[in-house]
Amino acid sequence: MRWTTQAVDADDGALPGLERSGLVRRVQTPEFDGITFHEVLCKSALNKTPEASRLPFDYTVNTFRGCSHACRYCFARPTHEYLDLDAGHDFDTQLVVKTNVAAVLRRELARKSWKREHVALGTNTDPYQRAEGRYRLMPGVIGALAESGTPFSILTKGTLLRRDLPLIALASRQVDVRVSVSLAIGDHELQQQIEPGTPSPKARLDLIRAIADAGMSCHVMVAPVIPFLTDSKQHLEGLFADLAAAGASGVTVIPMHLRGSTRGWFLSWMSAEHPALLPRYRRLYGRGAYVSPEYTRWLDARVDPLVERYGLAGRQPAHRGAETPASPKSEPVGPPTLF
DSSP, X not given: OOGGGOOTTSOOOOOHHHHTTTEEEEEOOGGGTTOEEEEEOOSOOXXXXXXXXXXXXXXXXXXXXXXXTOOTTOTTGGGGGGGTOOTTXXXXXXXXXXXXXXXXXXXXXXXXXXXXXXXXXXXXXXXXSTTHHHHOOHHHHHHHHHHTTOOEEEEESOGGGGGGHHHHHHHTTTSOEEEEEEOOOOOHHHHHHHSTTSOOXXXXXXXXXXXXXXXXXXXXXXXXEOTTTSOSHHHHHHHHHHHHHHTOOEEEEEEOOOOTHHHHHHHHHHHHHOGGGHHHHHHHHTTSSSOOHHHHHHHHHHHHHHHHHTTOBOOOOTTTTSSSOOOOOOOOOOOGGGO
């Protein structure tokens, strides 16, 4: 079924949560096998972050809900439950597209009350996931922000950002623009298991290089570090060496956290693929969402010398803290086998 033949008044079988979200139509196409797009007309584009969140930005814009990257650890999975969809398979395959987001954003930015506060893009789901190639929402969003004098940042795993690099570079001459790439898994085979819908590590390294070649700084979110799978000295050193060679300006390292229904989704995969690690995960996370303080201090001690060695201590982007608060520094407590 082609995109151009979708009827707005077709029976879309919408769930109640989607009906409340301004659903217009449902789209399925062979180009995105197994994925359903729920096109909605959003009433607002700017999202105010709660003060209690301690995030370093006050506003976000999300062009999509749900994400075909299908990262098994994604902290945004529970947000799909507000739409009466599940946080597992539905999050990966039932994607909400805010087709009018750029026009709504432009109206909101034109209000006299708007104070041109920093806006973060990519804090919930990736604005450059594969469907952006079809919907092309980001050029309008970037244009609206730049023309209104609003500083913004972008965080992505998606190499589609390369399409908009000229526009982003132009915007950076008008407002403060920060671009970050998320790359935490350097091993291609493991990346395909845990982040099956994302571009390869090599493709993201090429994206970092393209951003640097365009004259812009590119911070890298090495997040999340997955205990006992991506926290070895060999893996981290190889990844940091590759990031430095690609021209990354700095890194932020965050251990994986497992909030809400994300925990069950990730651990179900872990029980199938790495069952021997489950007891260690129970000790490390207990009943909570975050790793133990001892593990965080151990990881800090492992990462800090690598950051120094590879010159990756550049300024942190406005996205710092989007996944979890910064952890206090301390002395190492031993190898991860203790946790």
